Amino acid sequence: MIRCEHLTYVYGRGTPFEATALTDVSLAISTGEVVGIIGATGSGKSTLVQHFNGLLRPTSGRVLLDDVDIHGPRVDRRRIRQQIGLLFQDPEQQLFEETVVADVAFGPRNLGLSDDDARARARRALELVGLPPDRFGPRSPFELSGGEMRRAAIAGVLAMEPRMLILDEPAAGLDPQGRRDILEHVRRLHRDGALTIVLITHSMDAVAQLCERLLVLDQGRLVADGPTRAVFADLSRLTALGLGLPQVTLLARRLGERGLPVRRDVLTIEEARVAILEALAVRGRGVL
């Protein structure tokens, strides 16, 4: 669905503040995937995803949506932004309307929908993120709690009814419950709404639970691209990149080092439970 070919991006070209944020990144994301992007601070994650909906124009290289160059001559960029929904880091900054429902309807209105249609979409989107529109719709977005603001902002993107949803650190700065809620909503959007999801996060646990595939960025280069399990198999490399492993994967490794023969590539608590029980059963048999 989205393909980047030899994408390079330089901020502030021609000024003394020139900074190369992406170097020769090539990748493809297909419809229906859930892809995680990880990488240390400043590795270029946000810069990369802003290319997916055409907000940034590659310094060199191409970005294709369904095999069409999104900076081609006859491409309607608004249509691209409708299809590729992008939620920015700290999205509560973008709220501006008097009521939550009006703010969420901002996107659909920009797409040229009538007021009624835009509102109907806004209500549906609020429902999807777990903010009942009758209760939250008429409130001012500035009176919401941090987690509610975050969800209202996600609804603002969902109301565009995109095919792909890109979330830039959607759970950062929330309490554990808020984090779980957001991730649970993302999971549901993928399952029920058949949305393609791209998730940027610093939480290894979140990507382990949600993503089938990981992209790893380091100083603007794509240094790994593969199934989540395979990427998390190489601890020393991840550590060198300033990243780490999910808690349960670490636990399984530690148990292995202490002599319990647990599979080392578990990613979720459920997998870990099964693996540990199996290992205990094996050992039990050995002792008896």
Place this chain on the structure above:
Amino acid sequence: MEFFRGLVLGQYVPVDSAIHRLDPRTKILATLLLLTVMFAVREFAGLAILTVLLVAVALAARIAPAYLLRGLRPLFWLLVFAVVLQVFFGEPGGHPMFRWGPVVVTRENLAQAAFYGWRLLLLVLSTTVMTLVTSPMEFTDGLERLLRPFQRVGVPAHDLAMMMTIALRFIPTLLEEAEKIMKAQMARGAEFTRGSLPTRARALTPLLVPLFVGAFRRADALAVAMEARCYRGGEHRTRMHVLRFGPQDLVAVTVVAAAAAFALIPPAAWRGH
């Protein structure tokens, strides 16, 4: 999309050079002197001398010429406007070069236009160079010192300097934030660069509301942070960077003063010798 790329005025470039290392007071006074002289100069020769001086300073400060010229770009239309005005509506009389309906273009007016245009360029160029080689912190430090004698007549030198420091410090932050909010709204289908003027003005609401909300929140946080560190104005504060007027400053001031003096001498006086 980088919206605020053309903005150079006020963008300090942190490199190390003899010019950068000068005392900020030297740079401020030299700039003030040059600005005054630019208004006083009556001859092309004077402008030429000042231009040579500015170019030399820019080169010594290792500012890329392309970067400097970029900073002049927003000025372009103002320049065109001023020159056209002068050419077509200048003083009557003189030697006509060509006429176009009721409009007569004379040699004198053309020369005047060139003179004003050049002077305008120099005015902007000199302030741009100054801001490129002086960090905002140094600038306000220098200004505070220069204003200190006026404290006795009620000029709140320290508060003015602090206000300026804060404003300067937050301009880039606000621009960055504006850019981010614009992008976030564009991701929701907003357009800022298309449509008629009223449409565009209305399109600014989704940018300005979050920007102001953010600015107030930031101001609040800053006030609390300053109070938490016991800030209470200028009385008895010592400085981390003590300004020092050294020999190199003396040299710089002398060079600038000499150039200014030369620029003010009419060419007739030269020919007299």
